[in-house]
Amino acid sequence: MTSIAQAHPHLVGVDTHSRSHVYTLIDPVGTILGARRFPAAGAGMARAIGWIGASTGRDMRVLWVVEGCASYGAALAVIVYHRFVLCVVITGIGQSDCLI
Structure with a gap:
């Protein structure tokens, strides 16, 4: 069975607010590679996705x-959801949090 870390070499956590979002890029062992x-x-979302792409070598996983x-x-x-291949929605994490 493939683990999440094997299938996804990077994770992006996004803390969303009305005026801005904070994006944190993490590697499979939990090292924070950057936050902006x-x-x-x-x-702003397009620039953020561009930053993630540049930081991951355009890896779509x-x-x-x-x-x-x-x-x-x-x-x-x-x-x-429309830009990346995988969409996984998890309910019950927080009020309306999901994994994509």
Whole structure:
């Protein structure tokens, strides 16, 4: 059986807020490779995805963990879902958190 770390060489955790989102890039052993804040609007999300792409060598196997998929993270969740191959939604983590 393939582990999550084998299937996804990077994880992105996103703390979402109304005006900005904080993106944290993590490797399979839990090392924080970088964290940056971007505006929550479309252009900010595009810049954030560009930063993640540049930081991972354009590897599409990134596992996204987006806070607030039913609120502030909803627009980002849709963008990530359509751009990346895997979508896993986990319920019960927090109020409306999901894994993408």
